[in-house]
Amino acid sequence: MSFILANLRLAELVAIVNINKAFYDDFVTYLQSNNYRTPQDFANEISDAKAIKVIAGFLRRTSGAELLNGVGKPYANSQARWYFLAWILRDAPAQRLGPLLGEVPGDTLEDRKAYLLNEVRKFVAPLFPEYESWTWPAISEVMLARLEGSRRALKGGLFETIVRRCLNTVLKENRLSLSVSDREVRIHDETYDVQVSGKTESILIPVKTRETMGGGHASLFTRDIHKSISVAESSGYRCLPIIIAESWGGDLEALACANYIYIQVNPNQVTVIEPLLLARLRELIGVFREVH
Numbered sequence: 001m002s003f004i005l006a007n008l009r010l011a012e013l014v015a016i017v018n019i020n021k022a023f024y025d026d027f028v029t030y031l032q033s034n035n036y037r038t039p040q041d042f043a044n045e046i047s048d049a050k051a052i053k054v055i056a057g058f059l060r061r062t063s064g065a066e067l068l069n070g071v072g073k074p075y076a077n078s079q080a081r082w083y084f085l086a087w088i089l090r091d092a093p094a095q096r097l098g099p100l101l102g103e104v105p106g107d108t109l110e111d112r113k114a115y116l117l118n119e120v121r122k123f124v125a126p127l128f129p130e131y132e133s134w135t136w137p138a139i140s141e142v143m144l145a146r147l148e149g150s151r152r153a154l155k156g157g158l159f160e161t162i163v164r165r166c167l168n169t170v171l172k173e174n175r176l177s178l179s180v181s182d183r184e185v186r187i188h189d190e191t192y193d194v195q196v197s198g199k200t201e202s203i204l205i206p207v208k209t210r211e212t213m214g215g216g217h218a219s220l221f222t223r224d225i226h227k228s229i230s231v232a233e234s235s236g237y238r239c240l241p242i243i244i245a246e247s248w249g250g251d252l253e254a255l256a257c258a259n260y261i262y263i264q265v266n267p268n269q270v271t272v273i274e275p276l277l278l279a280r281l282r283e284l285i286g287v288f289r290e291v292h
Contacts, residue, residue, distance in 0.1 A: 009268055013147055016068050017140050023084060024136055026065040030058055039088065040134040043125040048118060055085065055121075056114040070151025071158070082113055087146050088139055089120045090128075159207050159267070160184070160193045162274050163242060167196060167205075170281045176288055190231040198291040203240050204232040209267040210245040222250040229257045240287065244273060259287050 028039065034054050036042040045051040059081050067080035075083060086093035097116060104119075106112035132138055167180045181195040185204065192204040206228040210221050225241055232239035239257045243250075246266040261280045265273050 009148075009151070012072075012268070013070065013144055013151065016070070016072050016147060017144050019072075020067055020143060021136060021140070022065040023067045023080070024139055026063045027058065027084065027088075030061060038131070038134060039139075040131050043089075043121055043128075043134060045121075048122075051121060052114045052118045055117050056110060058085065059110055059113060070147040070149070083146075085117050086120070087142050088134070089117065089124045090142060091120050091124075092146075158270065159209060159244065159273075162270070162277065163194050163205065163207055166274065166278045166281050167194065169278065170285060171196075171288065173282075174285055174289070178288060178291055187231055187235050187237070190228055192228065192232065196288065196291065201238070201291045203238045203287070203291060204228075205240050205242060206232075207242045208244070210248065221245075221248070225250065226254075226256070229255060233257065238287075238291075240284070242277070259284055 031039060031042050031054070034042075034057070036045075036054075042051070042054065045054075059078065061081065062077055066074040067084055068074055074080070083093045086097055091097055097120070100116055101109065101112045104112050104116045106115050128134065164180050164182070171178055171180070177198075179197045181197070185192045185195045187204065190206075193207040194205040196203040196205065206225070208221065208225050208228075225243065229239045229241060233256060240259050240261070241255065241257065242261045242263070244263045244265060244267050246264065248262070248264075252260065252262060261277070261284070263273055263276050263280070265276065267273070
């Protein structure tokens with residue numbers, strides 16, 4: 001399998017960010033309608049009451065511009081505006097700000113969001129005194145970083161869907177009355193993306209993907225695979241790890257399970273992966289026949 005030299009992930013994300021510029025432009029238009037010449041002028045607003053009113057108005061705003069997530073699908077309007085305002089203020093709306101919403105004043109969720117975003121605005125504005133920090137080139141870099149995290153999580157869900165689809169195809173072809181879980185399964189502190197179950201036995205399937213080849217996370221990736229297998233086997237389950245990576249330095253023979261699937265393809269090549277996965281699952285049909 002030939003390696004992919006181009007950074008496909010980056011190319012996809014840049015294309016999405018470029019589309020999202022329309023959302024930034026709509027934000028600038030909204031600010032100008034509220035007598036702010038630039039986003040920096042708004043960031044430096046001295047009146048809390050006025051800033052909160054402007055933030056709340058933008059959270060309620062609808063327009064023709066959409067904000068796309070890391071795989072190119074639009075966020076819902078209210079989520080898009082909450083995420084976007086948090087991003088331009090260099091914060092994380094879900095991971096950091098979300099848990100704080102229950103601790104700030106406000107009669108409605110929108111009121112609490114506006115209050116919290118204003119507090120963030122007042123803290124962040126002095127940290128970025130340069131005009132350029134509030135222009136599209138700077139904001140696009142922030143958005144690129146945020147969407148990369150979004151994309152990673154959404155891509156994981158995409159591969160889970162592909163694995164389930166391929167499994168159901170193979171089981172139906174061979175008339176095996178096994179069930180395929182429609183959600184991940186947790187065993188102790190480990191999660192498994194798919195579970196294939198008979199009446200008394202199950203196979204747990206962790207799906208592990210990695211785009212890059214080296215770096216410190218490579219050893220963590222390998223360790224994660226070994227741990228998934230260990231927890232499953234010690235809990236009385238069979239384990240069938242599916243590894244999708246362009247280059248993985250792990251020792252396949254050292255995996256403590258009878259079977260595995262390793263697809264040596266960059267995870268960005270989704271259309272290439274599905275037929276390869278289907279073929280590998282067909283080769284392992286004997287494993288599934290043994291599940292009772």
